Amino acid sequence: MEISITGGIIIAIGGFGPALGIGLIGAKALEALGRNPNASGKIIPNMFIAMGLAEAIAIFSLIFAIITTFQ
Numbered sequence: 001m002e003i004s005i006t007g008g009i010i011i012a013i014g015g016f017g018p019a020l021g022i023g024l025i026g027a028k029a030l031e032a033l034g035r036n037p038n039a040s041g042k043i044i045p046n047m048f049i050a051m052g053l054a055e056a057i058a059i060f061s062l063i064f065a066i067i068t069t070f071q
Contacts, residue, residue: 007069014061021054 029047033040 004069004071007065010061010068011065014065015058018054018058021057022051025050025054 025047029043032043
């Protein structure tokens with residue numbers, strides 16, 4: 001079995017974007033909660049949904065990296 005550098009590049013680039021996105025989502029949600037703590041019932045569920053969607057992109061890149069590595 002060969003070692004593929006393509007899989008490493010895919011997971012590196014595919015992990016950077018979602019990590020940055022999750023950080024920005026969390027920062028903006030905390031900023032919104034700091035301004036209006038009473039809105040936590042609306043902000044926190046939307047924050048988790050957005051973080052989950054961003055994490056799905058990282059999982060897709062992991063799957064593509066695995067597929068390209070073992071071909």
